[in-house]
Amino acid sequence: MLGEETVLLKGLEGKRGQPEQQPPYTTTRGLFGKPTLVHGPQTFAAVPTILSGGIEGFAETGARSFAGTVLVQISGAVAQPGVAEVPFGVTIREILDVAGGVPAPHKLKALLVGGPSGGILPAEGLSVGFDHDSLAKAGAYVGSGSIVVIDQHSCVVDLAAVLTRFCADQACGKTIPCRIGLRRLAEIGARICEGQPRDDEITRLTDLSADIVGSALCDHERRATLALTSVVRYFRDELDAHIVRNTCPAGICQPKAATRAGAVS
Numbered sequence: 001m002l003g004e005e006t007v008l009l010k011g012l013e014g015k016r017g018q019p020e021q022q023p024p025y026t027t028t029r030g031l032f033g034k035p036t037l038v039h040g041p042q043t044f045a046a047v048p049t050i051l052s053g054g055i056e057g058f059a060e061t062g063a064r065s066f067a068g069t070v071l072v073q074i075s076g077a078v079a080q081p082g083v084a085e086v087p088f089g090v091t092i093r094e095i096l097d098v099a100g101g102v103p104a105p106h107k108l109k110a111l112l113v114g115g116p117s118g119g120i121l122p123a124e125g126l127s128v129g130f131d132h133d134s135l136a137k138a139g140a141y142v143g144s145g146s147i148v149v150i151d152q153h154s155c156v157v158d159l160a161a162v163l164t165r166f167c168a169d170q171a172c173g174k175t176i177p178c179r180i181g182l183r184r185l186a187e188i189g190a191r192i193c194e195g196q197p198r199d200d201e202i203t204r205l206t207d208l209s210a211d212i213v214g215s216a217l218c219d220h221e222r223r224a225t226l227a228l229t230s231v232v233r234y235f236r237d238e239l240d241a242h243i244v245r246n247t248c249p250a251g252i253c254q255p256k257a258a259t260r261a262g263a264v265s
């Protein structure tokens with residue numbers, strides 16, 4: 001949670017890590033009330049490119065809407081997991097090529113893009129550009145600059161439920177829709193994975209997600225609903241299999257109903 005700039009500054013002041021509404025921005029009132037510039041390593045990593053190529057050279061690197069390069073952590077079902085520095089705007093396919101691609105017998109099923117509060121894209125997401133605008137349109141975001149490659153043995157519903165639970169646990173507690181709403185959202189995910197969905201669970205999930213995002217105080221709340229909503233958007237068949245047929249196509253979830261039935265037989 002200390003990745004948010006006002007929280008980081010509060011941590012440095014020895015206070016509880018909760019974000020502040022902006023403005024005033026930290027450049028006006030930051031650490032100990034003084035104007036403060038807060039930059040991540042990514043910004044400093046751009047300095048050599050700017051010094052060597054000048055402003056024009058830097059502007060020519062990357063996407064039209066966002067110049068420069070980005071550090072991407074690639075993990076999961078790839079041949080060579082690691083960190084790559086690529087220009088903003090290159091496709092996710094090009095980034096996976098840098099990591100050696102997806103080796104057999106793995107098959108690309110999904111891409112978790114943006115970290116624990118990122119979006120889960122289908123395999124077609126390979127053609128999406130790794131930049132803020134393209135990822136936002138696809139239902140993900142640059143976030144921590146990570147791509148996790150998910151293969152056919154994983155259940156995206158289970159993954160989304162686990163990520164939502166993690167995000168609920170990470171909420172600092174300042175905003176009620178985030179503090180309580182994410183917990184309710186995580187419970188919906190758990191019910192679906194456990195084979196105990198209620199009626200209209202998907203409607204409840206999407207409505208609650210929209211309410212949570214609409215009341216967001218910080219990016220955590222804006223992004224934490226992405227995992228489950230992207231499963232609704234891209235993996236409806238797999239979601240319906242859990243809800244309607246009480247089965248997990250990947251064989252990961254253990255629906256309680258099936259377990260009970262097994263115990264009876």
Ligand code: SF4
Binds near residue numbers: 018174176216217221
């Ligand atoms: S949105 Fe969530 S993480 Fe952000 S301030 Fe509110 S409770 Fe904390």
